[in-house]
Amino acid sequence: MKVLVPVKRVIDYNVKVRVKADQSGVDLANVKMSMNPFDEIAVEEAVRLKEKGKATEVVIVSIGPQQAQETIRTALAMGGDRGILVKTDQMVEPLAVAKILKAIVDVEQPGFVITGKQAIDDDANQVGQMLAALLGWPQGTFAHSLEMGPEEGEKRSARITREIDGGLQTVEVKLPAVMTTDLRLNEPRYASLPNIMKAKKKPIEEKSPADLGVDITPRFKVLKISEPPRRGGGVKVSGVPELLDKLKADGVI
């Protein structure tokens, strides 16, 4: 069974973004970029499936500018087999991302797709679910653990335990299916130097959204990107009694 893993190049999670003064966007100049952390978890899970003999090939896809190739290389160094870069310098909305991924699934025919639950730049939390719907596949979102049933044949299925608001929920989905990762699914490995060297030789195919027949013209108009309201500076209190006096005076206890 082939596993497909979409990875997005985003601002590194340690960077505190700054909004541009003209409210046209956030400052991306000289900012460290990395693989979306949830996608690292997705790559790790796919590679583990391969190591356990449950997957035969791990294909990495990224939609983005030329530099997204570096993100694909990182995933290949973690153990992915080959990459597909869908190159565009435009901002691609989640629905268009899902359509591009669907076009790739139609060609590649994977039995399982693992996406991150959310990209930490747009915080949309949509692509995995949209892709599943476009394919008519079931989904296991916000995965906490995965247990593969038989991967081949009529009964092929997966049990996915999901992080939900009330605790954990397990669903059994028929394959092919889409899974989206949550934080506790695994701890992604660091790529070793030899694996980084090996990844340089792994193939990355390049396509454009037009090659795949997908129109990526944005549907939404971003009117502005603004600073969130700032909190006024607070005070240090001397101890517990003073703290409780203040909270009482504020009427919150």
Place this chain on the structure above:
Amino acid sequence: MASLVIAEHDNATLKDATHKTVTAAAQVSSPVHVLAAGENCAAVAEAAAKIAGVEKVLLADAAPYARQLAEPMEALLLSLADKYDAILAPATTTGKNILPRLAAKLDVGQISEILKVVSPDTFERPIYAGNAIETLQAPAGKKIITVRTTAFAAAAEGGSARIEKIAAAADPGTAKFAGETLSKSERPELTSAKIVISGGRGLGSAENFKLLDSIADKLHAAVGASRAAVDAGYVPNDYQVGQTGKAVAPDLYMAVGISGAIQHLAGMKDSKVIVAINKDEDAPIFQVADYGLVGDLFKILPELDEELASRGYK
């Protein structure tokens, strides 16, 4: 036309996330209808009918909806979508699971976790862990929206909507529920509590985390946590507050042994009053705290517990 709100419930009780989503829906398109999809969930429909401003409640009572799995819910919503120009759900794990499927099938983008309805086609939503706010104008056509419930007041009780039973849609049968482990708590729910007290890695163990319990009991507070505390196994995943956990905005938020990473701040910085207890006076949490207490939490928490008791909180 109208807007449709997907009710948040557990088949027995309607959650107040629904009331908050109704408030947002009324600003997008009126009248507002509520969909109660579940199994043996008539009580939920009756509760939804009492929300002020709701004109009609659709009751879809059938086995496939018992857990509101995304696949049968997508089919049900698709069968209803024609009649609505906006379909909204609270941005809970249930709403986030279902709605993007509907959006994709309708070939429209979803607007995630709105904070504000600027006008019926323009919305504010947080991006980059709440470090920026995006103002987005949607094209003409259907709007599919999830709502950050802490940003909207709950619609009041006092309505008397009619309840209409609707037929189930065909269940694609590709997914089935296979069990759950729910955290049990007598405390208020994290996302609607007036006071939240959260612990981080500084608590050091699951055993130590219990130091928060008797304080939470005295203040009728919910207990939350940072990702690090959840990852370390001190508390279950549903305690996590933050960018990728729950968003909370209580009157009082107390962060104990939490450094204040941007991902944590994303989920709590809209709280009215923030208290930080941390031994590191340079911890970033102090930059958002109204009241900071620098010191060892293992000394401060017992003191806080005693002082509350002596002031009559029990």
